[in-house]
Amino acid sequence: MEDDITSEEDPIRGRPKEIPHNEKLLSLKYESLDYDNIENQLFLEEERRMSHMGFRCLEISRWVICGLIGILTGLIACFIDIMVEKLAGCKYQVIKENIEKFTEVGGLSISLILWAVLNCAFVLVGGVMVAFFEPIAAGSGIPQIKCYLNGVKIPRVVRLKTLVVKVFGVICSVAGGLAVGKEGPMIHSGAVVAAGVSQGRSTSLKRDLKVRKNKQNEYEGASFWNQMLTWRIFFASMISTFTLNFFLSIYHGKPGDLSNPGLINFGRFESDSVAYYYYEIPLFMCMGALGGLLGALFNALNYWLTIFRIRYVHRPCLQVMEALLVAAVTAAVSFTMIYFSNDCQPLGPEHNEEYPLQLFCADGEYNSMATAFFNTPERSVRSLFHNQPGSYNPLTLGLFTLTYFFLACWTYGLAVSAGVFIPSLLIGAAWGRLCGILLASFTPTSPVGIWADPGKYALIGAAAQLGGIVRMTLSLTVIMVEATGNVTYGLPIMLVLMIAKIVGDYFEEGLYDIHIKLQSVPFLHWEAPATSHWLTAREVMSSPVTCFNRIEKVGTIVDVLSNTSTNHNGFPVVVQVLDSDEPAKLCGLILRSQLIVLLKHKVFVELARSRLSQRKLQLKDFRDAYPRFPPIQSIHVSQDERECMMDLTEFMNPTPYTVPQDTSLPRVFKLFRALGLRHLVVADDVNRVIGLVTRKDLARYHLGKHGLEELQLAQT
Amino acid sequence: MEDDITSEEDPIRGRPKEIPHNEKLLSLKYESLDYDNIENQLFLEEERRMSHMGFRCLEISRWVICGLIGILTGLIACFIDIMVEKLAGCKYQVIKENIEKFTEVGGLSISLILWAVLNCAFVLVGGVMVAFFEPIAAGSGIPQIKCYLNGVKIPRVVRLKTLVVKVFGVICSVAGGLAVGKEGPMIHSGAVVAAGVSQGRSTSLKRDLKVRKNKQNEYEGASFWNQMLTWRIFFASMISTFTLNFFLSIYHGKPGDLSNPGLINFGRFESDSVAYYYYEIPLFMCMGALGGLLGALFNALNYWLTIFRIRYVHRPCLQVMEALLVAAVTAAVSFTMIYFSNDCQPLGPEHNEEYPLQLFCADGEYNSMATAFFNTPERSVRSLFHNQPGSYNPLTLGLFTLTYFFLACWTYGLAVSAGVFIPSLLIGAAWGRLCGILLASFTPTSPVGIWADPGKYALIGAAAQLGGIVRMTLSLTVIMVEATGNVTYGLPIMLVLMIAKIVGDYFEEGLYDIHIKLQSVPFLHWEAPATSHWLTAREVMSSPVTCFNRIEKVGTIVDVLSNTSTNHNGFPVVVQVLDSDEPAKLCGLILRSQLIVLLKHKVFVELARSRLSQRKLQLKDFRDAYPRFPPIQSIHVSQDERECMMDLTEFMNPTPYTVPQDTSLPRVFKLFRALGLRHLVVADDVNRVIGLVTRKDLARYHLGKHGLEELQLAQT
Structure with a gap:
């Protein structure tokens, strides 16, 4: 139930004070999710070992997970629904009796005060939880989920703590009589459950999480799609609806009646002979x-x-005081x-x-x-x-x-x-x-x-x-x-x-x-801005790029990873032909998270030679580390070890997608978006790395009122 | 209203006798549609000239086209619906009266014969149209449309003639009492209308055609997607439904009543208090x-x-006789x-x-x-x-x-x-x-x-x-x-x-x-077969590849295009550094259709020098030629002209997508499918062309009962 922070705890706690209040900025604190499969040698070996039966089991386990997600989501929705109904019911009953009492004898101001106090009490609980414990749980959660589905890693948005605060928070706000609904938070809750359940199982399922949501089926949010995924989503929605209706029917004393079509139910519009002209x-x-x-x-x-x-x-x-004020004003105005x-x-x-x-x-x-x-x-x-x-x-x-x-x-x-x-x-x-x-x-x-x-x-x-x-x-x-x-x-x-x-x-x-x-999120729209064909990868890319050699000194790697000013997450791997003055050629791409696992397990060339019997690092070791990789600071590398070498060949992605430097922005954008990339290498005609395109490079350009505009990058 | 045949009329007329009756074959006669935008210099110049307003107009014209498609589709559906109702009504009325007459006096066999003869008459008309005039109009048309949406060019499937035969054919078969429905043919008709209307306008709209269909919204067919496209489709469906309901309401004598929710209408299931337990x-x-x-x-x-x-x-x-037999048997069995x-x-x-x-x-x-x-x-x-x-x-x-x-x-x-x-x-x-x-x-x-x-x-x-x-x-x-x-x-x-x-x-x-x-269509599924990670681009690709130099002799181009044994449709363009023994590097990709337009307009280097005032070839010339390019045989190139040179720089796609040769099949597949490619160049680490991946190379591999199987390629 944890967000997949790569290495450091994000230093910014998401408090509104740190949100830059200028929509012409693009924050650098958000990273991309990575949907590209790292087909390194470990992965290929594992695939080769896997039988036809193995693939079938994997497929079945995915369906089971979807079922589980559906059930949990349904239970949470049911819990919220019943709690809101109970609490709001009690509140209105108390106030109604009070009003009836004072209507005759006079002194309705006491009823007003009772109403306001009850509202404030609920909102106080909800507001304190959100403001002090988990600010990301504020609001509907849909903007955050929309970003997440777009491929932006929003810190802490799919954590268990967020889920708990969200669920109890929404019960308090609705019961507290605020002008709010419970549907957005329910979608957010569903996303947290989905992320938690699927990440709790295996990395190979992580792409499922993108689109797993509550019944509301927000088609428009998701970006990467395939048919099996669609089916699994509908399956999960179905199970979720079924669970919800099943428990609600028991709660309403009509067990077995599943004709309630869903959570948001405004009653059937019975069509007359003529609906509209x-x-x-x-x-x-x-x-x-x-x-x-x-x-x-x-x-x-x-x-x-x-x-x-x-x-x-x-x-x-x-913030809590403002919420209380709104609660009181709502009660007063209503009254x-x-x-x-x-x-x-x-x-x-x-x-x-x-x-x-x-x-x-x-x-x-x-x-x-x-x-x-x-x-x-x-x-x-x-x-x-x-x-x-x-x-x-x-x-x-x-x-x-x-x-x-x-x-x-x-x-x-x-x-x-x-x-x-x-x-x-x-x-x-x-x-x-x-x-x-x-x-x-x-x-x-x-x-x-x-x-x-x-x-x-x-x-x-x-x-x-x-x-x-x-x-x-x-x-x-x-x-x-x-x-x-x-x-x-x-x-x-x-x-x-x-x-x-x-x-x-x-x-x-x-x-x-x-x-x-x-919030200055680097959000990618469906297509590149219409007038951006004259921009090429050369102008868009970040350059120069920090590259590693295929066999690299441990000290160099540790230094690069520890450099807080750059904080890169992906590094092209290059190979220099021995005894030649030819330029170094691109031969792969490796992620910060992979390097950290390698450092942690001390996969150094020298050690491998001395300890031949040592167990080989497996894909499982990388998966176990997911989604929380330790920060580089927590990994101790001795001075001797700094002189060792690391062979990245087995672990890097040997065939990263590349584009030539003259590729236009729309083409780069299309590739990036269609494949869910995080890093796209720009190479010249002899396969030398000359730049790297990441999400922020693409999100920077947008179509304003006066043509193409470029957003500024900010550290906050 | 024409299929986008590139150069030759397809020699095979799609008659069932030429369909190979072995599902382990993959036919070479089908080509890919090409969704990749050719961003050559002409295109970029046009984009640069286009103002912000221009993009807006383009956008509006797309909506207008969608509206037009919707209206036409609705009218056709309405026509089919009313015709079927009228004809079937007359037929059943005549037979009913006949049966009533002979029930009392005896001699019901005369009614049977009447019924069978009426059925056969309708089916004869429909069958002759289909079998003799347009065999591709047989059946529901959904398999063909599914292939078309998958990116396979099925000859003659979106022609006006096909539409006419389809519409009258389906009226005859339903009125003829066969055990058939009219919904599949309606989807096919909608696709023809959409293809016709959008191609009649401009090539920039051609990708719209992929997913424009009738109201049935066959989600599962389409492969390339974006949000605006989805909206336009729903808009077209809406207009189509509206048109249909509008005219049907007039036909049924209740003008203005739009409560009929669509074409297929089985009557409302009025929900009781409990729908199901x-x-x-x-x-x-x-x-x-x-x-x-x-x-x-x-x-x-x-x-x-x-x-x-x-x-x-x-x-x-x-075929017609079989259809008549079925019609007679249907009547006899029913009777x-x-x-x-x-x-x-x-x-x-x-x-x-x-x-x-x-x-x-x-x-x-x-x-x-x-x-x-x-x-x-x-x-x-x-x-x-x-x-x-x-x-x-x-x-x-x-x-x-x-x-x-x-x-x-x-x-x-x-x-x-x-x-x-x-x-x-x-x-x-x-x-x-x-x-x-x-x-x-x-x-x-x-x-x-x-x-x-x-x-x-x-x-x-x-x-x-x-x-x-x-x-x-x-x-x-x-x-x-x-x-x-x-x-x-x-x-x-x-x-x-x-x-x-x-x-x-x-x-x-x-x-x-x-x-x-x-039909041995090279159909691409959503994902590569699960066990195909060990296959690499090197094994999958076609090789050697016919390449052209950036400045190529006209004679060479004509010879390559005229070679019927290869019949390639895309050619990598390479550049040889002068006075160097370095290998030729990939610098672009050009299509057969583009080369034919260039040859037709005689865009030769020598002529350009002699006629400086000549109008420059524009993107419009390529669009006007679309979707029917003349076959290479019809273009006359004199012996002198064969010695001329052609400069492809301006016209080729300068940044084709490439992959290294070690890329696994699933990665190639994903790229190909996500971007709607037709040709994917495989290059080595110094950017030399070593192969070309096309649709048939990918469709060849499929998961059978005993693991990965490879289909054979056949010319038929």
Whole structure:
């Protein structure tokens, strides 16, 4: 359950104060994950020994691991779900009773204080855990996972400690009444479980981890793909869904009923004979554009807020205090809105309000504003989708949209574990329903039944708002269709998501991309910038490169590895033809991690001669060291040993991918991205090493408003 | 609308008689498509001239093309759908009236003859078109499209003529009452439209064509992927679905109702409170295994039948006669089954039989066997899914499964345009429903309502049978969920498909893979065979390689291109350092197609000197020549011109991807596959060309029952 730190504990603990607050920087602290198979002699020998049966067993073990991941992920999701429901249920019950008590006798301010105190108590626990113990567990975790899937090694993002803080943190924030969802953190948890389980087994499985996620199937994140992997992912998702439904069905007292289609479930949209008419499509498109605009506004506000937080709110105690403040304000605003609302609705015989608040309404009626505010956000979304037409009056919806928009925007980025999915849906569902009601009132002459369902517009609005904020299309369509259980709306939802993305992208980037940029992560997009064909590998590469000879002095290796100013992770290996003045030719590539294992096991030429009976180093020794290699400082090399020689031939990758120096940036990019490389050697026409291309060299170039821009590199 | 033949018209017209009937062969007649961008000087100059605005326009034009593709595909699908419905409707109406007439007076053999003659008439038209005009339009077209997406150039598969024959052919075969579906041919039609529209525009779009398909979204086929492409595909699918629904809604007299979720629509499974219980899952899994077994049997029978056809039924007139025989037998068998069936069901007030046949049943009853046989296969599937429990008796279903299984197996591979999707679903739905009925009768003590719905088992059986025959999982899950409009069954359907695939793969390959293999197509799988790490590029590559000098004599080029025995398509370009005995170094790669354009435009060094004012050759000249380059024989080069020189520097790809000769097969494979290469140069450590790896070199190795096997290369 550990991140695969190569050698040193990362000196920067990820506290927000160290995040550079300039999106024109590219941080050097992030390293690449390495998906290229090191086909050295050890590996080939092992493959040769392996029978046909062996490959079959490996294949089966991969499926077993996927099953295990699925089960664990399902259990965690189930745990979060039940805990949130229990805790929030208790809280709302207590407050409801208190409000009912004081509505008659007066003194509702005591109820307000009780509400605020309860919220703050939950948020305090969650905030302290995140701010003091594991800052990387803050937020939804999706930006981090997106980077990880992109091939960037984010320190500590897939550790067990992160998982624990994330799980309990998200329970506290949702139960604490913040404007947050639990879906993002669940995806992060799934990724941690997947990384842990697969790394706990064997390095050969490590590439599986890239794409192992929770059910949400974030297609758009993953970069390296193959068919078997896709199947295993779907298998894992299936097992996970099954586990979740199995335990939830037991919890809900209906064991064996597996018809619950998933975790996010907004209730089925039962299709009537006619779901929507084609002349509604322009309306949906307008709503998509509105979603894009509002999303861009949300993102811009959150961007400025994040900059402010990086500058002024970087101490853990300040972060906890801000979280407490938000919790109290959320409670106060909710209470005020409910208190001053006079939207009373009759409490029908089949009402599905969990905690109907009567407050100042007549008997047999309930306060409609309270269904939106006095509820977990997920339940509020469900009631906006499915409550009967007329359950909300337009003013209620308008005020709710306004306040919740700002609350959610303020909340995202707090030092609590919290997702932005459900709040976005809630904002969108509120103004979408408002649109539906207004449309119906403006067109009284239209045939009855067409505009009659504001729930449909709530669904479209929710999709538009979510699309405008996070800017995904395919994965969100799948999620929304799954969550509503109705394929019929797939087409308009996809259309709305695309429009929201196009409109939103015109003004501001997606929320996750903003946060990735603010952390200066060397993120590689799908393709090189369009106008970069005139850049060649020669201009892009890092040069000069530290190379090792095929038989190298131990002292030289230790010195290079100990040099903290360079901190390279991959070294080309060259061979010098004896008694010749020809230049040294590239013959392989070796990683820092491999060198450290070699040093640790003292695989020196001289020792090998003296101890012929010594066990030969095997691939297993490298695997056992994964994913945590000791830092070079911890390996003691005596002065005598420094004079020894090390033969790298067996251990290096003998056929690293190379490109000539005239190769254009898009070609280099394509190779790098398609093969999941970490180091790409640039060689001249006699096979001399003249440079090395790494992730940061490629991520440096991006298409800005005025053409190609180059980011600066920073050590932080 | 033309296939991108490079130079010669392929001499082999794809008639089955020329298909080698040995799956241990690899045909040399198929060439690779080339997805690698040729970044020569012309290209770079064009890119440099192109403004930021230019890229934007290019991007927009791509979206427009996708929209156009979507609309055309939708129109074609709509046309096929309506034509089939009209023609089949007329046919069944005529026969029904005839049967009703002769049931009372006797002489039903006249009805049988009428039925057989009508079927034969339709099939005659379809069969003659396919067998005599365009043999490649036979079958479902999915194997061909799968190869095309894999990067193999299948002659004539995306031509306009193929499209026309395919569309009218499939209408004839479905209306002719054969046990066929129209979905495979529709996918093929979509691919032709996509290829035609995008190639009609510009070469820069050609990679789009790989993955443009009909709505069925056959994920598993495509190999090269990126995010924008995915979006454009979904956009095209969306437009296509919209177009289809729009016109179908007008046709059905309900304009504006877009709630029809797609083309294949088996009616919604309305979920009750409980869709399925977890103890049903083992039952589903058993059904999956049964589907796998039956699928393997189907494939094995079809394999032997195909071998027989290749040997003995290779003349077009024989093929048409076989098709007519099948049509007559289908009618006869159907009639006999209906005639001898005594499964009479009451004709309820809300029956949804299109053509209820009373035959010998009492008044107010209809013959249940006729709902299965006297109907288009798609309607039969729908009635098996949704008819009330008790609509079929077990004997009817058993007999139907048996006869339809053999009919469908005999039909697939006939010289008619016909898919296997719907027949597979129909067979599976029949035995699935049978399972459901038997389960309910064996467990009379179980609570009512659980086993009561045989439609659910029909759905699972259909999935199992289809999975067992075609062996796809992800795409089929999506299709089945879309077609039934219910997400709840996604999980069991996926499980069943996986089990069917695993069980089926144990015995026999998938139907499409069998047909691909029988055509000896050099198909590349996702990964190199697991045990091939000990093979290196040195052993795999073709060698020696015909190279050209950077400045080459025209005569030499013409001679090499005219040599029919080699017929190479890519040539490394080397440079010899003047006055040195150093070996010639690789400096580029040039394609046959480029050389032909250069020869056609007489881009000779001598002429350039004499005619300085001559217009320089531009990238446009190469694009205009695409996709049909004239054969080398048609280019006249005089004896004087043969002595001229050609400077290839500007036109060659100056940075081809290379690998060292020790690179293992899996590494070569990965590079080749990830980048969509056509030629991969193998170079030694001083950059000398020592070999060339092409598709056939990689496809040659495959994992058989006894480890790694090598296929033989054949000219046919």
